[in-house]
Amino acid sequence: xxxxxxxxxxxxxxxxxxxxxxxxxxxxxxxxxxxxxxxxxxxxxxxxxxxxxxxxxxxxxxxxxxxxxxxxxxxxxxxxxxxxxxxxxxxxxxxx
Numbered sequence: 111x112x113x114x115x116x117x118x119x120x121x122x123x124x125x126x127x128x129x130x131x132x133x134x135x136x137x138x139x140x141x142x143x144x145x146x147x148x149x150x151x152x153x154x155x156x157x158x159x160x161x162x163x164x165x166x167x168x169x170x171x172x173x174x175x176x177x178x179x180x181x182x183x184x185x186x187x188x189x190x191x192x193x194x195x196x197x198x199x200x201x202x203x204x205x206x
Contacts, residue, residue, distance in 0.1 A: 111133060111201060111202075111203075112201075112202040112203070113192045113199040113200065113201065113202055114199065114200060114201075114202040115198055115199055115200075116165070116166060116168055116189055116198055116199065116200050117160070117163060117164050117165060117168055117198065119160055119168075119200075120159065120160055121157060121158065121159045121160065122157070122158045122170070122187065123155065123156075123157050123158075124140040124141050124155070124156045124157075124158065125140055125141070125154065125155055126140075126141050126152060126153065126154045126155070127139075128140045128141075130190075131201055131203065132190055132201070133190065133192065133201050134190060134191075134193075135190055141153070141156060145183065147180055151176070151177055151180060153174035153175065153176060154174075154175075155174060155175075156172050156173070156174045157172065157173055157174070158170040158171065158172040158173075158185070158187055159171050159172075159173075165198040166191075166196055166197075166198050168187075170185065170187045172185045172187070
């Protein structure tokens with residue numbers, strides 16, 4: 111296992127029905143949809159690009175193929191810290 115600075119990750123690709131890799135905690139689903147529209151549609155793949163920031167304060171722009179009637183609301187990208195919560199380093203490698 112190796113670590114990488116979260117701010118150095120250029121992009122993340124997240125998949126429906128896949129789980130994360132974890133070092134300190136249990137793996138969790140890569141995507142979790144919350145809200146009424148989730149009953150009608152959930153994306154299979156979401157790609158998030160790092161658009162700036164440093165440390166653990168990274169801004170992500172996320173996109174997916176969504177029906178024209180839907181758009182993302184609030185998107186939260188959360189990565190497990192290498193040694194502790196808030197650690198700017200995360201597990202290197204694919205999410206699953």
